[in-house]
Amino acid sequence: MQGIRRTALAAAAAIATFVGLIGCAAGPADRPLVVVSTNILGDVVGQLAGDQVEVLTLMKPNADPHSFEISAREAARMRAADLLVSNGLGLEEGLQKHLDAAADEGVRTFVAGDAIDVLDYAEGDAAGTADPHFWTDPARMRAVVDALEPALAAIDGIDGARLHAATEGYRGRLASLDEEMTTAFEAIPAAQRALITNHHVFGYLADRFGFAVVGAAIPGGTTLAAPSASDLAELVSAIETSGVRTIFAESSSPDRLVRALADEADLHVDVVELYTESLTDRGGEAPDYLTMMRVNTERIARGLSP
Template sequence: MKALGILAVSAVLISLAGCGSDDGAAAAPDSAALSVVATTPEVADFVRNIGGDDVTVTQIIKPNVDPHEYEPTPADIKAIGEAKVVVKNGVGLESWLDQTIASAGFKGTVVDSSQGVTLREGGHEEEGEEHAEGEEHAEGEEHDPHIWHDPRNAKIMVTNIEKALAAADPEDADAYATNLTSYSAKLDKLDADNEAAFAKLPAADRKLVTNHDAFGYYVARYKLEFVGSVIPSLDTSAELSAQQLTDLVAKIKATGTKAIFTESSLPPKSAEAIAKQAGVQVIGGEDALYGDSLGEQGTPTGTYLGAEEHNTKVIVDALAG
């Protein structure tokens, strides 16, 4: 169905000739700057931090939009067709992208920021294998695409981005390298701060229930216990069966889990219902976690660093209570 949608919107691209994007996601045009399209809010934020004033970034997926169910628009295809570089999260998160690139007639560089990240299998029990340069996933193989929730993976992602920007724009390579050094230090600090925050929380209290299975890398990095998710899947298309719902409620009670955390890009109703049955608090509203997205640009959670700091503070505060 998504492929049909992409073909349909590409057919009307001619009507967009000469029209700019009106979503405010792209920076003001600068003929001297490198034109980059980034798929997700996280990847777009990485590109802005590494590229600085030497790039203009068009962000495809807007804040608080579910990337698993995204459908590209004519404006997306137009932006990709005009870009020099396209940066994606990878690991199958952007299932719509290849066809969109083909429809756009894009001839530039596609950057898979996940290259070199050690991928997790589709679940919490197994660790995946390193996703080597140019490696293709086996047919039917599913890996967890939420790689950015481990800041060590984010460092790999921004390094891949820096290399691609420098290759596309050698004149500004020194600036990109300087920005990478500065931002990598901030990622190291984020990681250390997260570790310090969880070190104050007894291991018995480090139990996590979320809207969907988006925090596998985070759970592994900070030694949490993943009790379950309202949507039993890495993406957001699945639903709990009646038996799974009953089992999740029972597991929450049996493990002494203190809270269910909703996510900013998903409706909270199911989480609220399960929390009520389990007799635990539901964390949502302004305290909802950023599982698939970031906050609005210009807000404290509108950056990767801000969203991850928010997630850790909310989780620690709720579980400590």
């Protein structure tokens, strides 16, 4: 009987320990939910909040932020989020109705575009409207991080000290990135700092680092627009006038138009792929924001240097 009793007590103790461990281990259901529209911002939120929250990033790797769609389940989770983080400034065109619906139902929101000094498009079909591609300037991304910290700190259950330490560390990494980009771009002669890409995505980078945006194959702020024959003819003329030898195709957009321009200009023009609007998956070349910016910096500097 004593042996049976000892076995029973041991079993009961094991079960109690197991139950206790389950209670102590915080699974996704036990953590606050932060839903993020784009994968660039999803990476930043994860860097700041770490495992204190569940981060649901709606935009898949290698997607186009202007046109990606979400499932009904993801839309429902948006409306149940503790915080909804979006880019704003018209970027999430295919997602806007869901963002508006969640906000109307009382979900607390953070719009990154509200935290920065916004530039307008200077030319093309979108001239005079807000440019949403602020992340190409790491200084503006620091402004987003500064505003995002208190928004995350306001979530119930967040350890503010842990959040602050992680945020300070990320600010330092952004400052290092900014210095690296400044050094790399200063090595390019001013006359050769000319950018052409699929659509107007480099306004903030140009403003920050002294580039000229010569033009874009799609002359608007969205990949959903289409160029006319006259648009392409004007861009070919700009390529020939500026003497540009490298044009850039975005990883999230087809580069057929850019390659067609290179052929039509009757010049030797290299087409270089950049990761401007979407991160890759973990096995790709741009799995996080900082890496994406370093890859782009190296390719732009190499493509435009003598």
